Amino acid sequence: MKKPFMLLPGAFDAMRALHGSIMKAGVPRATLELTNLRASQINGCGVCVDMHARALKKLGEDDARIFAVSAWRDAPYYSESERAALALAEAASRLSDRTDPVPDDVWKEAARHYDETALAALVASIGVINLWNRVNVSTRQIGGDWVKNYI
Secondary structure, three states: OOOHHHHOOOHHHHHHHHHHHHHOOOOOHHHHHHHHHHHHHHHOOHHHHHHHHHHHHHOOOOHHHHHOHHHHHHOOOOOHHHHHHHHHHHHHHOHHHOOOOOOHHHHHHHHHHOOHHHHHHHHHHHHHHHHHHHHHHHOOOOOOHHHHHHO
């Protein structure tokens, strides 16, 4: 199956509209892209790993920040607010890995750095990327140069 969201009438437009709303909430674009990249790594989505790494590069991010995102806890390249967002992205992408999927300390740290609107945008963004990951992985979508057109 090729591009499932293009087959469902209105689905791609709905996803774009949600993305637009998230982008207006005040979370830095680089933070959103870092969390999208990390969730996509966790979920094994080649399309989204490729796309969000390219988006970070297009934003002018250093290669070190892009390459080390899977090991962000042990890399010096991320701010405290980015670390909080990455921890939230990991927890919310691995819901079944623990009895308390998003521990209070992870949530409180994110809430310390983001107001309620920005935190809502982060949670929505993490949910959206997980949906994209699951659709792409389930239908074996392949990343590559075509993703440049969507960044």
